[in-house]
Amino acid sequence: MLTTKEPIRDIAHLGHVELLTPRPDESLWYFHDILGMEIAHAEGQSVYLRGYGDYAATTLKLTEAAQPGVGHIGWRAVSPQALDRRVAAIEQTGLGIGWSNGDYGHGRCYQFNDPDFHSMEIYFDEQKYDPPEELKSTLRNLPMKFPKDGIGVRRTDHLAVLCKDVAANRGFMQDCLGLNLREQVIYDNGATEIGSWMSSTPVHHEIAYVVDVKGMDARLHHFSLWVDNRADVLRAADIFMENGIFIEAGPSKHNNSQAFYLYSYEPGGNRVEIYTGGFLVFAPDFETVVWDEENRGNGVYWGGALPDSFLNYATPDGEAAAGEGRKDIPVIDPR
């Protein structure tokens, strides 16, 4: 038997994401009061949040900024050795920035950019969540109490970012981080890579790269949070409607990933997905599923079509002035 190259398996999972918001109070109301995420820490212009099932102290950093968008994306390595191997690979690309002493919740990390200038970092040392007494769960294997209030998102699932060159960014994530390619949308008889979905774990995707129709830098398409049941997504739609949260699309089922989804805009302007279902990828020789113009359709298996905004809107929005966010997002008074 010929010896084929073994896969890189150095990334444990998508660790945390920093979102930027020009309306920090309203955004916090959305993530805490509506989604039911716990506030683990606050420092400077940032609040650190977590889903009730996240093992880490924090998985979402919410930071005040002139424009919405993604601040940085953190990847956890499986071991210190794996961290070193990935840093070495990144440094060879010229996209490395250097080591940092870390942040609330995790230790030293190596910072870098992807080819589209999304800020990323990789680290191994992570602080596990230690709940205060009143938040201790009656389940010994649950990091904190299942929340009785709000939608009750369990954990970060994935994010989707826009970029000018999907192939370049996808290749960087495969080669330097060892992410596995799950699905792709390729148009023009294989010539135009529209989007690529990748993951380090059996979870279908932790990051997706999709082409930026406006050709801007380092934008966020959406950030996605997991709920355990399709019933939770339906309940989330009722809660969004009653609380003035803009629903852009769903509840519907994706064809890509098979997941059941609901897209909202948080008050700062970032698109946030409530997400469940989908399929886990166990095959070590999984063959990437490729969709073309015809079989991709509009990305929906059943449920309402995705509106034009789903293709055209991302954060920061090129048409909004700094500090204003998107003008047509309903303004909500946070309580």
Place this chain on the structure above:
Amino acid sequence: MLTTKEPIRDIAHLGHVELLTPRPDESLWYFHDILGMEIAHAEGQSVYLRGYGDYAATTLKLTEAAQPGVGHIGWRAVSPQALDRRVAAIEQTGLGIGWSNGDYGHGRCYQFNDPDFHSMEIYFDEQKYDPPEELKSTLRNLPMKFPKDGIGVRRTDHLAVLCKDVAANRGFMQDCLGLNLREQVIYDNGATEIGSWMSSTPVHHEIAYVVDVKGMDARLHHFSLWVDNRADVLRAADIFMENGIFIEAGPSKHNNSQAFYLYSYEPGGNRVEIYTGGFLVFAPDFETVVWDEENRGNGVYWGGALPDSFLNYATPDGEAAAGEGRKDIPVIDPR
């Protein structure tokens, strides 16, 4: 064709229930913070609550008392004429008490006892809920906002009371109120009526009479609140576990009624059921379903068996001193 007597159709529905509690603060925390019921009014030793889907201003009156149990049970008539007809029928039995000027939420009512001395009343004038601005739903046909916090019970469904003589009480409710008999448990080859389930609407039952194994007066077995989905019952179980609420039985499926249920004790000691599913009865000539020792089993279609406490415990509990409630119910500090 022989002219058979036409059915009485004078009761619109079970209108409201008053529960007594020796721990009013904890009980209010249970109904408001955990179940998500809205507080419509407070007066004297009572707080008036409602489910988000109840059209009436209030459907649950929670009153401080030395012992838990049911205070009174209110029935709404379909019309003023129907009210008069029912009062006339009740007065003939000698169980009538007299007219009262009503209470918060409804107008004049006629008070009476059932043969087991449960306090009841019947009325027509009822105040519809008029939500404050911040509780107005985005659905024009929903009386108030779907609550984002807590279990989110939609409405009162039914209650079950204990009595010494099921046949006498069941017959009174059929003859005087015109309730329809849905299901019965009859043991000893038809000789012993153990329980009877009745309703004025297609809802399977609004009141059940079950024999009191302790032979006490006017006790409550359970009060039942409706949620829309079986998923909501499962979520309720998680919320109960995380908040120190005692789960006595379920989530499981009844054979009688086919409903999906979860029994808890509210901190005052009353058994409260979270309930959904079941079947609606549309047939005007519905034949009462009768269960005997063999086919009744323990009343569970699937899911865990009902514990002994389900048969032996009711409120007030004969073994608890006044003002103490049941001693083995977890004490919870209300917030």
Place this chain on the structure above:
Amino acid sequence: MLTTKEPIRDIAHLGHVELLTPRPDESLWYFHDILGMEIAHAEGQSVYLRGYGDYAATTLKLTEAAQPGVGHIGWRAVSPQALDRRVAAIEQTGLGIGWSNGDYGHGRCYQFNDPDFHSMEIYFDEQKYDPPEELKSTLRNLPMKFPKDGIGVRRTDHLAVLCKDVAANRGFMQDCLGLNLREQVIYDNGATEIGSWMSSTPVHHEIAYVVDVKGMDARLHHFSLWVDNRADVLRAADIFMENGIFIEAGPSKHNNSQAFYLYSYEPGGNRVEIYTGGFLVFAPDFETVVWDEENRGNGVYWGGALPDSFLNYATPDGEAAAGEGRKDIPVIDPR
């Protein structure tokens, strides 16, 4: 107190519906193999079907015809006396036709038209379902086994028909049958009645009249079948997609009725809704909810918008030749 007129309460429920299909084999495959309805009887060009929870022997008569559409609509009275009262009222309108000896499943009935010439009948004698041994449920209060195959619709819920004059038809059903008016869509500052939803039971609506934009006679908009859980609607969408059934809209939530729905076309061309949720109406003095252009929107509370076909397509379709049905409905080979 002034004596106001008491409501008519003579109709027990929508009893059965006859659907016409130019593709009887494919339609039967849809209702039996896909929806999981049981075949109770076959006779002539008709097959008689039932949901597993229907108490009557049959609730859906499927009849071969040149064009799809609704054959007739059967209403069950609460008593023989009620039947006589309703017949007397109908005869006064000149829309009565006369008595018939009945059909499989029910006894003598009085036939009539509504003002838009939809064929209707009213009856009291109905045959209860008596399942063969292998279809007896392990639940004594369930008419037959819960089906393990197919979507598993429990029972008929309602139908919506088109008409040229909503007010005339709505008034006829209120006056002659005593149906209760639940919700209305009225445009042009109250001048144009677009649709009216009515019921004889607490079920939100059993029949809706909606204006026919093509001005044709006696058309069907959709026929609706109940499933117990929102999860069943989601599963139905997966089953429809995998079996070539056209999904026109949903899964989504209506604003009117609050129900969760999925619209498909059965192979004969009729629109069939898989339906759950919604709210029960208990108030005897329920105030009809009226929607105008602004607050009606497109009738969807959340989920995808209704497509143009939802407004323009009905059966029979004026643009299809007799015997052909709608040309763009996928042709499926029944197994």
Place this chain on the structure above:
Amino acid sequence: MLTTKEPIRDIAHLGHVELLTPRPDESLWYFHDILGMEIAHAEGQSVYLRGYGDYAATTLKLTEAAQPGVGHIGWRAVSPQALDRRVAAIEQTGLGIGWSNGDYGHGRCYQFNDPDFHSMEIYFDEQKYDPPEELKSTLRNLPMKFPKDGIGVRRTDHLAVLCKDVAANRGFMQDCLGLNLREQVIYDNGATEIGSWMSSTPVHHEIAYVVDVKGMDARLHHFSLWVDNRADVLRAADIFMENGIFIEAGPSKHNNSQAFYLYSYEPGGNRVEIYTGGFLVFAPDFETVVWDEENRGNGVYWGGALPDSFLNYATPDGEAAAGEGRKDIPVIDPR
């Protein structure tokens, strides 16, 4: 930083399981007609089945035998090199048997025993499922159609086996296969290892070892199949009840794993679990959750208690004669 040893990550996932049955026709009816698994192949005394979401040609081999139980357990390696590494490790223990040419669905494999003599094998080459035309899904990333009939299990999740020495078997699986230890039940102040739950993927566990209270060899406690939704487990309970399948426990929620479960006996006598929920383990430094007598309780978070049979019954059952299976399992005539 000290260089700690990196984890073994050579196993891709639990590949397939062979179950033995003395009633092959009835067992096939259970897995195919009731659970909705597809028959991929039949050969000799075996039928090869698959869940609709399994990527491999087959994941369950059902083989006629004198006694129920587990035939063998197959593990898929992540690469040919990983296969060689694991074989080398196994051979050092003396528990290796040798290479085989494989079976339907997979290529050459290395056979071995665990210390309790459960037959196992490890392999890399696996045949992906290639559905016949009529079973091709409309979803390009789903190996076959979502089944409209039966419960619709998606894939194999895990199995639990009994053994005389949990520590020895658990250590073997950690050292030789590199499985990760998720949760343990340890009694007697840490002295008695009652059970250990392990996995090669983020799925909570793929195999559990639990102490055999009868001290027999190589027995099966249960085999577990995944459904996507808690609603599917509830539907499964209804289907089991209507089709004479014995439900031993559930629907209930485990504390260990947090999963939602339903235990049945297939007609051959093996315990089969319908399973969903639970949590995924992403932390590379996950700390094993250890339960003792007090916090373990009976293993149920909410829902009915596990009956004694759950502790005492396994397959083969020492009290049943060969060829008979368990005498008290309902005999069902397969269709």
